[in-house]
Amino acid sequence: MRKKLALFILLGWVLLLIGDRVDELRVYQGAQIAMYTIALASIVLLTGYSGQVSLGNGAMMAVGGYSAALTLNNLGSPVWFAFVMAVVVSALFGAFLGAAAARLSGPYLAGTTLALAVGLPEIANQFAFLGGVPGILFDVGFPPARFGEEFTQYKWFFWIASFIALLALFITSNILQSRYGRTWRAIRSHSLAAELSGVNSGRMKILAFTISSALAGLAGAVMAMTISLVAPGAYTLSLSFALVTGAVLAGVSSLPGVVFGALILVAIPEVADVLATRWGGDENLNNYLPGLIVSVLLILSVIFTPNGPGEKLKSRHHKKA
């Protein structure tokens, strides 16, 4: 535990050093990677550990983003409190949904959460206090003056996002290694056996859904910060798909893998952009190539390495031994 804390602090320090040495765009992408890391951790916890599929984590991110923005704008609270509210509100929302979800198996849960992912942005369009299509501003403010003139806005985002991501990963990894993590794995691999050993699987599933939603909500608030805005267009079905893809690429049950998954998710639009420009820079190509790459990666990985890239290596290792 203490060792792990030291490791995370070391990681944070390395991130700070890197943040000082790369250009502005990379710093911004660093903030995005941190955001995706939190979002993917929420899927790993839910799908990889407790065995529930949610296609609606993008919608949960919207809940977090909107609660953070509404708190900051209407209550005039400090920024940290907005993030706390994002976690609290999305956790409550998740607990409510989880109560319904815990009774659902595979396809029912997937469909219900898909409905949520399609519908929630539509709902945001309909109500005036949620700002409609243009959304509402979420401005965390300028970096403190004592960091100096050189310290840019993006670097400030990067600092906040990385700090939150490290904190979230630290807490999540402890939860996953605790009694709860073990119980979730037991439910996932054999729910009947787990129940016979005295596990209340319904309650544990709701707990997983709640924590996962809290993480997703936090990621949503971080995302709102990096684009200074919450709008229905930011939390689309494509976002939910991208998250599932990232989690599958990372290996659904590996927490350290989420960093890799997040890297890929941020890299794909970059790569697509380069390719689209090389192949003529057509407008359709620019708009749809990232989606094409994401889907092809998702399909290939689900067919060939459904348990993550680590799995093949591990099984090969076992064969040799």
Added chain:
Amino acid sequence: MQKLLETFLIGLSTGSIYALMSLALVLVWRSTRVVNFAQAGQAMLSTYIGFEISTRTEIFWLGLLFAIAAGALLGAGVDYFFMRVLFKHAVSGPAAVVAPVIATLGLLGLIRSIVGLIWGGEFKTIKSPASTDGFTFGETTIPFSALNLLIIVTVFVILIILAIIFQRTNLGLSLRASAYAPEIAQLAGIRTARTRTIGWAIAGGVGGVAGMLVTASNFLSPYSLDLLLVFGFIAAVIGGLESMVGSVVGALILGIALTFILNYIGTSLVFIGGFAVLIVVLLVKPDGIMARGRARRA
């Protein structure tokens, strides 16, 4: 009274389109145990093909025929080249439960991107085969139009054809048998793999019709059928995911209920209403309205 009646009729027309989508989902679910989220993509691609044909020839019905054919081919292709490969790599481990669902999602994304690359994101419209102006009785004009009537009739005809296929032909018998008890069906000499592919083809064709009919009074874009998929899924759940009759009844109920919300409360609550119906059905009657006390399978 008049508003009540016209809401009911329009609901019937909306619901009958949902019925096709939910029927497509149920057909695939019965045979493959996968909720095929790519159905929205398959239907969309078929509709784009129908759009091209009906715009060039200016005959809606020719477009519809092509959409059905494209949908059927696409459905069979997805099963043959995709689902079979997926199940051959039958996975174990943490991803086993989620792999098929995620695979159909990937397919939806893939079809959406391909459509986007070819046709772009701008809204297309298909010329409606019938007037979209409401019928006029003497002085009053009601919102229920010739197109609505045509939609109901078309869906009704397709449902009758499907009912005949499923109840009166050998193909229908083997489709039902391999969905109900695949192993026993195989022992009885039914080529279940091929039957399954045919089931996917029928589902694909039905989805193509749904896409064309929705688009006749609406626009077409790479995202325009997502809501149809969601409402089709909700309807299928109301019917219990297993029963074809149940899915049609569920869709009609859902369509009428949502149109009532739309006309009497407002647009903003339509989706919330649909979602509430889904949650309530799942909590109160998870086996659907057609369940006869049989436990839900996996």
